[in-house]
Amino acid sequence: MQQAKDAFAKYLLDKGIRNSRQRHAILNIFLKTEKHLTALELYNLVKKEHPGIGYATVYRSLKLLCEAGLCRELKFEDGTARYEHLYGHKHHDHLICTSCGKFVEIIDQEIEGLQEKIFKAHGFHPQRHRMELYGVCKKCKK
Template sequence: MKMDFIFDMTSEAAKIFVDYLAKNGLSMTPQRKVIVETFLETEGHFSAEDLLLLVQKRAPEVGQATVYRTLKLLVDSGLAESLDFGCGVALYEHAYGHEHHDHLVCTRCQKKVEVVDNGIEHRQEVLARENGYILTHHRMLLFGLCPECQKLRDKEEGLES
């Protein structure tokens, strides 16, 4: 496989992934390199299919199964998080090197907004302690209608003012 980019082995994320592979008796193959590099360069929420399309622009011979297997390794290594926003498709985002955040999800248009609220974060920690838990991680998804979809709904129902 011809690589037309340099995999930055000095990045902390790359080191974490390579160490994870080594601990599990796996190696960094050329296919994994292009997938990991593309993943690390891609921001936001994206599906395995979205990642496959980006990878195949660089390396057309990389297949769907290899992308899915590598995404699982990225999740298992702690570099990626798999999210179910209720749309029937797992979406992925960076888990390492990004500030923790929660999500607001529109149930109509699937718009996603990342939110950070220190008050909510503190309250979750208090709730865990009050119940004898030590939090290791968490995820909060809030579902509802975004402002644009509220307006559309009101217009459809003849409620607009």
């Protein structure tokens, strides 16, 4: 967690952006909440500890965190944007329970390889991809 904070501090320093009290607080709460939060959910958590911090600041900080490579914005089928931790997480895809909302991070080298093959076969220069698997988890099936 300290590494992530340092990485953010370094990013801000490099860009000449200030590591303000608010940004620091928002990063802290983001880091200690290992969930795929929406901006609103994060705002509500932040508000508990720091009632003065506004919605807009949370939004702006989330953008900054993404730029700094600490988090990634995911848009889901229902249109909501959720933010996930990137620092210390390898590239991964998601397996999602449509009943309880559970997220499982998936890494499958075989699939990654096949994706590369598809890019090549169509003459594309690969940039990124997203894969989401939707189903019903063990608990919810019962």
